Amino acid sequence: MFIIRTIVTVIVSGAIAAGSILSPPDKYIALTFDDGPRPEVLLGENGLLDVLDGHSAKATFFFMGWLLADEKGSAYAAAKDAHQRGHEIENHTYGHGAFRAMSDRYGEEWIFNDIEKASARIEALTGRRPTIVRPPEWSIWEDMRMKLEARGYRVATKSTTGVFEPLITEDVDTEDYHLYEEPLDEAAKQKRLYDLVLQKIERRERRGAYGHILVFHELSMSREAMVALIPELRKKGYGFVTLDDYLKTLESARLRTPSRYVGDMLRAWLWK
Numbered sequence: 001m002f003i004i005r006t007i008v009t010v011i012v013s014g015a016i017a018a019g020s021i022l023s024p025p026d027k028y029i030a031l032t033f034d035d036g037p038r039p040e041v042l043l044g045e046n047g048l049l050d051v052l053d054g055h056s057a058k059a060t061f062f063f064m065g066w067l068l069a070d071e072k073g074s075a076y077a078a079a080k081d082a083h084q085r086g087h088e089i090e091n092h093t094y095g096h097g098a099f100r101a102m103s104d105r106y107g108e109e110w111i112f113n114d115i116e117k118a119s120a121r122i123e124a125l126t127g128r129r130p131t132i133v134r135p136p137e138w139s140i141w142e143d144m145r146m147k148l149e150a151r152g153y154r155v156a157t158k159s160t161t162g163v164f165e166p167l168i169t170e171d172v173d174t175e176d177y178h179l180y181e182e183p184l185d186e187a188a189k190q191k192r193l194y195d196l197v198l199q200k201i202e203r204r205e206r207r208g209a210y211g212h213i214l215v216f217h218e219l220s221m222s223r224e225a226m227v228a229l230i231p232e233l234r235k236k237g238y239g240f241v242t243l244d245d246y247l248k249t250l251e252s253a254r255l256r257t258p259s260r261y262v263g264d265m266l267r268a269w270l271w272k
């Protein structure tokens, strides 16, 4: 099997060496931040929203509905600010329960209600119903994904034992939450995160992917890492778009060059 995969990899890589979807000069990154809104990270001098504004970068925030319950609270105000500055607000469920555990405990209907509760809070805030759900802990399986899609959502995820996600549309885990737990000082953590993200992107570029959905969390170290990461990635030719725009761009690229999409799917499968 290994030899067959290697041979096919060489053939496919050669056949599509001319470029896959989102190849230069079409290089895009969707910066996404989970588990907010956290006003202590988003707001204030050099808050994440100021950092993003300073680099004219639009991002996507996957908020948890329960943090938006109090319309007079600071989290709600921070979320409102993010929306008014042009960032995209999407759905990370109401209570952040992992789907598998919640499904086993309460049944699937509970999950749909949890997602709808979050969508209602976000729609009240932005006037727009979220169209993308990122399952907490990436706990998802194919049947559940299809049910969410039937309800009008796209699912932001990565390939796990339960689903297959092509390279170009998979979530890239920056592992900031793991680094956050490590016994290092703040500057060392930021540097590690910076290096890790650049390494992951370089690896993905070697596999022909010039579009990346980067998953961060609303942590102070991630905010600080952005200060150096955004300009460095811009130097490499990347533009920053919301996840909705990223997926739409991909969709139009796919329609333009369906053969490249097939190549990308194949390559993604070979590398798994």
Ligand SMILES: [Zn+2]
Pocket: 034, 035, 092, 096, 136, 137
């Ligand atoms: Zn989360």
